[in-house]
Amino acid sequence: xxxxxxxxxxxxxxxxxxxxxxxxxxxxxxxxxxxxxxxxxxxxxxxxxxxxxxxxxxxxxxxxxxxxxxxxxxxxxxxxxxxxxxxxxxxxxxxxxxxxxxxxxxxxxxxxxxxxxxxxxxxxxxxxxxxxxxxxxxxxxxxxxxxxxxxxxxxxxxxxxxxxxxxxxxxxxxxxxxxxxxxxxxxxxxxxxxxxxxxxxxxxxxxxxxxxxxxxxxxxxx
Amino acid sequence: xxxxxxxxxxxxxxxxxxxxxxxxxxxxxxxxxxxxxxxxxxxxxxxxxxxxxxxxxxxxxxxxxxxxxxxxxxxxxxxxxxxxxxxxxxxxxxxxxxxx
Numbered sequence: 490x491x492x493x494x495x496x497x498x499x500x501x502x503x504x505x506x507x508x509x510x511x512x513x514x515x516x517x518x519x520x521x522x523x524x525x526x527x528x529x530x531x532x533x534x535x536x537x538x539x540x541x542x543x544x545x546x547x548x549x550x551x552x553x554x555x556x557x558x559x560x561x562x563x564x565x566x567x568x569x570x571x572x573x574x575x576x577x578x579x580x581x582x583x584x585x586x587x588x589x590x591x592x593x594x595x596x597x598x599x600x601x602x603x604x605x606x607x608x609x610x611x612x613x614x615x616x617x618x619x620x621x622x623x624x625x626x627x628x629x630x631x632x633x634x635x636x637x638x639x640x641x642x643x644x645x646x647x648x649x650x651x652x653x654x655x656x657x658x659x660x661x662x663x664x665x666x667x668x669x670x671x672x673x674x675x676x677x678x679x680x681x682x683x684x685x686x687x688x689x690x691x692x693x694x695x696x697x698x699x700x701x702x703x704x705x706x707x708x709x710x711x
Numbered sequence: 712x713x714x715x716x717x718x719x720x721x722x723x724x725x726x727x728x729x730x731x732x733x734x735x736x737x738x739x740x741x742x743x744x745x746x747x748x749x750x751x752x753x754x755x756x757x758x759x760x761x762x763x764x765x766x767x768x769x770x771x772x773x774x775x776x777x778x779x780x781x782x783x784x785x786x787x788x789x790x791x792x793x794x795x796x797x798x799x800x801x802x803x804x805x806x807x808x809x810x811x
Binding site: 496497500501504513514515517518521522525526527528530531532534535537539544545548549551552553554555556557558559560561562563564565566567568578582583585636637638639640642643644645646647648649650651652653655656657660661664665666668669670671672673676677684685686687688689690691692693695696697699700701703704 | 713714715718719720722723724725726727728729730731732733734735736737739740741743746747748750751754755757758759760761762763764765766767768769770776779783784787788791792793795796799800801803804
């Protein structure tokens with residue numbers, strides 16, 4: 490049951506490892522980052538701004554903005570694992586991933602979510618994530634020119650792949666188009682690394698306005 | 712194997728920021744009920760960020776990158792994530808060979 494969901498983290502962890510050494514991390518540092526952060530999108534986005542001025546602030550903004558979904562997911566999972574002991578609950582929460590959240594939601598429809606259930610998803614992913622990052626980093630170090638293999642483009646491809654499931658939802662299309670267009674304009678206008686956050690805020694603003702209008706229509710006072 | 716202070720500090724910050732998101736969800740947001748408007752804004756954030764990173768990287772670098780990005784996205788409408796990655800990487804190499 491868990492095997493299909495392991496394919497994506499395996500491929501993704503290799504790319505994260507190779508991308509990490511591209512940005513100047515050693516294989517050990519890349520592996521430690523994967524073990525600590527344990528969230529590929531956030532790692533890739535943080536690495537993207539790794540060498541910008543005020544990187545300390547930008548990497549945190551990167552991690553928060555892309556991982557804010559964990560706050561929503563953890564809130565939902567927390568309600569389903571209240572019966573866990575303290576350490577079991579915190580272990581499950583601090584290693585929460587998209588698959589662990591999604592499968593817990595499905596499991597909760599029919600049966601109780603147990604510690605063994607969550608760890609049965611999280612532990613294999615964690616081991617693959619750490620091992621794959623190390624392997625990707627070691628292999629990535631052997632490449633002299635990542636451009637030849639298109640690896641410099643891996644960042645972009647990963648961001649496209651991560652965004653695609655959202656783009657397919659109708660409500661996300663307009664905020665995404667606005668976020669992309671504003672980001673392009675901001676980059677052309679010379680906002681070095683901040684263009685990401687300017688574009689993202691514009692997209693979130695559009696989603697906010699859309700939800701506000703919908704809420705007004707629903708209550709009938711539009 | 713080396714540990715560089717600059718890298719380690721940034722790794723620590725990214726780790727903390729990510730842990731904070733998971734912890735805030737479990738401690739704070741599990742006790743709140745967000746209205747539909749706030750939920751929509753929160754849910755839009757990841758895709759807005761991803762698109763804001765991807766769009767300039769796809770469209771501002773050159774023809775090979777723009778074409779490869781569009782092709783990968785098209786493939787992704789039907790095929791799984793793995794196919795998107797492979798398509799994007801292979802096609803950017805191919806387009807770079809033929810277009811530059």
